[in-house]
Amino acid sequence: xxxxxxxxxxxxxxxxxxxxxxxxxxxxxxxxxxxxxxxxxxxxxxxxxxxxxxxxxxxxxxxxxxxxxxxxxxxxxxxxxxxxxxxxxxxxxxxxxxxxxxxxxxxxxxxxxxxxxxxxxxxxxxxxxxxxxxxxxxxxxxxxxxxxxxxxxxxxxxxxxxxxxxxxxxxxxxxxxxxxxxxxxxxxxxxxxxxxxxxxxxxxxxxxxxxxxxxxxxxxxxxxxxxxxxxxxxxxxxxxxxxxxxxxxxxxxxxxxxxxxxxxxxxxxxxxxxxxxxxxxxxxxxxxxxxxxxxxxxxxxxxxxxxxxxxxxxxxxxxxxxxxxxxxxxxxxxxxxxxxxxxxxxxxxxxxxxxxxxxxxxxxxxxxxxxxxxxxxxxxxxxxxxxxxxxxxxxxxxxxxxxxxxxxxxxxxxxxxxxxxxxx
Amino acid sequence: xxxxxxxxxxxxxxxxxxxxxxxxxxxxxxxxxxxxxxxxxxxxxxxxxxxxxxxxxxxxxxxxxxxxxxxxxxxxxxxxxxxxxxxxxxxxxxxxxxxxxxxxxxxxxxxxxxxxxxxxxxxxxxxxxxxxxxxxxxxxxxxx
Numbered sequence: 001x002x003x004x005x006x007x008x009x010x011x012x013x014x015x016x017x018x019x020x021x022x023x024x025x026x027x028x029x030x031x032x033x034x035x036x037x038x039x040x041x042x043x044x045x046x047x048x049x050x051x052x053x054x055x056x057x058x059x060x061x062x063x064x065x066x067x068x069x070x071x072x073x074x075x076x077x078x079x080x081x082x083x084x085x086x087x088x089x090x091x092x093x094x095x096x097x098x099x100x101x102x103x104x105x106x107x108x109x110x111x112x113x114x115x116x117x118x119x120x121x122x123x124x125x126x127x128x129x130x131x132x133x134x135x136x137x138x139x140x141x142x143x144x145x146x147x148x149x150x151x152x153x154x155x156x157x158x159x160x161x162x163x164x165x166x167x168x169x170x171x172x173x174x175x176x177x178x179x180x181x182x183x184x185x186x187x188x189x190x191x192x193x194x195x196x197x198x199x200x201x202x203x204x205x206x207x208x209x210x211x212x213x214x215x216x217x218x219x220x221x222x223x224x225x226x227x228x229x230x231x232x233x234x235x236x237x238x239x240x241x242x243x244x245x246x247x248x249x250x251x252x253x254x255x256x257x258x259x260x261x262x263x264x265x266x267x268x269x270x271x272x273x274x275x276x277x278x279x280x281x282x283x284x285x286x287x288x289x290x291x292x293x294x295x296x297x298x299x300x301x302x303x304x305x306x307x308x309x310x311x312x313x314x315x316x317x318x319x320x321x322x323x324x325x326x327x328x329x330x331x332x333x334x335x336x337x338x339x340x341x342x343x344x345x346x347x348x349x350x351x352x353x354x355x356x357x358x359x360x361x362x363x364x365x366x367x368x369x370x371x372x373x374x375x376x377x378x379x380x381x382x383x384x385x386x387x388x389x390x391x392x393x394x395x396x397x398x399x400x401x402x403x404x405x406x407x408x409x410x411x412x413x414x415x416x417x418x419x420x421x422x423x424x
Numbered sequence: 425x426x427x428x429x430x431x432x433x434x435x436x437x438x439x440x441x442x443x444x445x446x447x448x449x450x451x452x453x454x455x456x457x458x459x460x461x462x463x464x465x466x467x468x469x470x471x472x473x474x475x476x477x478x479x480x481x482x483x484x485x486x487x488x489x490x491x492x493x494x495x496x497x498x499x500x501x502x503x504x505x506x507x508x509x510x511x512x513x514x515x516x517x518x519x520x521x522x523x524x525x526x527x528x529x530x531x532x533x534x535x536x537x538x539x540x541x542x543x544x545x546x547x548x549x550x551x552x553x554x555x556x557x558x559x560x561x562x563x564x565x566x567x568x
Contacts, residue, residue, distance in 0.1 A: 075536050078544045141543045208535035211440050273444040273531070275451060275524075336532045343503060354532070355525030 010074040012084035014341040014412065019092060020067025021334060022405050027059025027099065028398030032391045034103060051103035056318065056394075057189065058121070059099040064326050065197060066091050066128055069149075071333065073132070076204050077149070078140030087131040094124035102167065114171035118164045125160040129153055144215075148200025148224035155192020155231060159185055180238055186314070191253055192231050194322050196224055199260055201329075209332055210280055212267040219263055226256045250301055254294040261287040261294075278363035282328030285371065289320025308381055315381075320374050327370060327401070331363045334405060338412045342419065350418065357411050358404045366400050369393060428480070428553065429546035431561060435475070436538045439468045443531065450515065450523045458523075462515050466508055473501045475564040480549060483560060487552045493545055500537045504530060 031052045038048030070088065074080040081087050098120030105113035132153045139146050162185040169176040203220050206212055214220075230253035237246035264287050268280065296313035303309060335354035342351045373393025379386035442465035449458035481494045507530040514522040553560060 075539060076543075078540065141547070143543060204539060208532070208539065211444055211531075272441055274448050277528075332532065336529070339529050340533075353522075353525035354529040355521070 010078075010080050011340070012070050012074075012080060012088075014337050016084050016088045017067040017071045017337065018334070018405070018409060019088065020063050020070075021330065022402075022409065023092065023096060024060045024063035024067075025398040025401035025405065027055050027063065028394050028401070030059060030100075030103075030398075031055035032395035032398065034107065035387070035391045035394075038107065047106040047109060051106040053318075054099060054102050054106070056323075058095065058102070061194060061318075061322055061326065062099075063092075063095060064330065065194075066095065068201075068329065068333065069128075069132060069197075071337070072201060072204075073135045073149075076201070077136065077143070077146045079135045079138045081131045081135045083131075087127055090127040091124045091131075094120040094127075098124055105167070105171070111171035114167045118167045118171075121160070122164055125156065129157055129160075143203075144220035144224065145200040145203050148196050148203070151224050151228040152193050152196030152200065155188045155196060155228065159188035159193055162188065184235055184238055187231060187234055190314070190317055190322075191227070195257065196227060198322070198325055199224055199227070202260075202264060202325075205329065205332075206264055206267055206283070209283075210268055210271040211273040212271040215263060215267065219259070223256055223260055227253060230256065247301060250297065254297045258291055258294045261290040278360065278367050279328040279332050281367055282324045282331070282370070285367075285374075286321050286324035286328065289316050289324060289374070293317040293321060312378070312381060315377050316374075319377050324370060324374075327366060327397075330401070331358065331366075331404075334358065334408050338408050342412065342415050350415065352411055352415060357408050362400065362404055366397065366404075369397055369400065373397060426557075427546070428549045428557065428560070429542060431564070432472075432475075432480075432546055433538075433542050435468075435472050436542070439465065439472055439534075442468050443527075443534070447524070447527045447531075450520060450527070453518075453520055455515070455518050459515055462511065466512065469504065469508060471567055473505070474567050477501065478567065479560060479563045483553055483556065484545075484549050489548060489552055493540075493548075497537070497541065497545065500533065504533055504537070507533065 034048065034055060035052045038046065038051070070081050070084055098117050101113045101120060102117035104110065105117050132149070136146060136150050136153070162181055165176070166178065166181050166185060168174070169178070169181075203215050207214050230249050233249035234246055234253065237243070237249055265284060268284060271280075293313045293316040296309050296316060300306070300309035300313060332354075335357035338357045339351065339354055370393075373390060373396075376386045376389035376393055380390050442461060446458055446461035446465045449455075449461050452458075477498060481498070485491060485494060507526055511523055511526045511530065514526060550557075
């Protein structure tokens with residue numbers, strides 16, 4: 001067990017997580033622009049939709065998670081990522097340019113761009129995965145969060161490998177079973193990496209933000225392994241073409257996911273801190289969305305002829321569950337980081353508290369904007385004109401979040417310079 | 425109570441509860457209730473810090489425990505104390521907005537501090553102080 005990990009310098013410099021958080025919202029804007037420029041956005045089989053989806057999943061979700069992991073690992077498992085600045089640059093830059101190349105490659109059906117994307121994204125994820133594994137191996141504590149994060153990183157590794165195979169196949173016009181590979185890629189990336197990471201981090205932050213009871217032991221010990229097992233079963237069923245096994249695996253996955261959502265909502269209902277803030281509502285929206293995604297997935301299992309059920313489930317999972325939870329976390333983490341890095345300086349007077357970093361009304365506005373965007377996404381399945389509202393909503397969310405993060409950075413800089421002048 | 429982790433974590437939860445009561449009353453502008461709850465919270469926190477700084481940490485260091493982490497925990501106690509004093513001023517001035525911002529900030533500092541203690545430091549203490557748990561518990565309980 002490492003004890004040095006509680007040292008003062010365990011937190012990475014503020015610029016490490018903030019650079020990921022500052023870039024990520026730009027990809028929401030880019031996703032909206034990409035969707036706007038391409039026609040037939042409502043047709044799920046177009047390369048344009050792949051481009052838009054990857055702007056959101058890699059450019060936004062992946063970017064935030066890269067930054068958040070750097071910040072979260074030292075606190076929850078007592079072990080920072082090694083060489084945080086170096087890892088930050090070698091994961092941030094290739095992720096930015098890799099995502100742009102990938103989306104460009106899809107949009108323009110350009111093989112060179114897809115090859116470049118495979119290389120860049122391969123580097124970004126390799127650096128991130130190796131750094132995460134080193135941090136996990138040095139962890140000062142073995143808890144349910146560490147297990148969930150480890151499983152999520154393993155799922156990510158497989159998802160990235162499959163993604164690269166798909167991009168290469170697409171670029172070279174290879175004969176691959178695209179449907180099967182894409183399904184496995186998606187299930188590992190969303191159901192594995194995103195879901196497991198959110199589960200692991202929730203074990204810590206849900207009780208922390210609202211003073212709820214802890215997650216019950218049976219759940220925190222069993223949930224992540226059960227979700228991971230369901231994903232493996234699903235892969236096996238697809239590989240060996242055993243339809244009934246796939247049915248069981250999907251059922252198990254969504255049952256576990258629903259269980260997580262219900263327990264989280266119940267814990268939040270029993271919270272000791274009664275104050276309702278935007279973060280709490282973002283989380284509750286996320287959990288309700290996860291339940292809706294599970295219902296849609298169940299409908300898709302029972303009525304496989306209706307393709308839109310599974311599409312609906314994916315959209316609700318990404319926009320409703322993942323994005324809501326991420327927004328909620330950002331609105332706590334960013335103000336805290338600004339305060340934390342200013343306050344530990346020595347001069348305490350005039351350091352803005354968390355609510356003076358990002359004004360609360362902005363967070364509430366963002367919550368409402370996010371709800372409207374989500375409703376527009378659902379409506380777009382039945383009424384194509386709503387897609388424009390969805391695009392506008394995504395773009396506005398990107399602008400609002402960028403503005404909030406830019407403001408936070410300015411508050412940090414201004415206060416830092418003022419404190420420097422005053423001296424300790 | 426069988427372990428330091430259980431004993432101290434229970435005390436963390438008790439502090440959390442008074443924190444939440446004080447915050448709620450302040451946000452409701454019930455300043456009489458808020459000040460009473462806040463005073464209880466401040467006393468609970470100071471008692472908890474003293475249990476650690478006067479009993480647990482010295483025992484841990486005497487038994488060859490890790491000095492760096494203990495130092496970080498002391499530093500975070502000092503940070504929390506400063507926030508608590510700022511909150512006291514806000515409460516005295518009946519400044520709801522100021523109190524709520526400080527309270528939000530203290531919550532995160534306090535919770536991530538607790539997390540590190542509960543998951544890393546207390547388990548270490550339980551391991552290296554296993555022989556003297558009863559004495560430690562009674563010394564800590566004696567602190568007012």
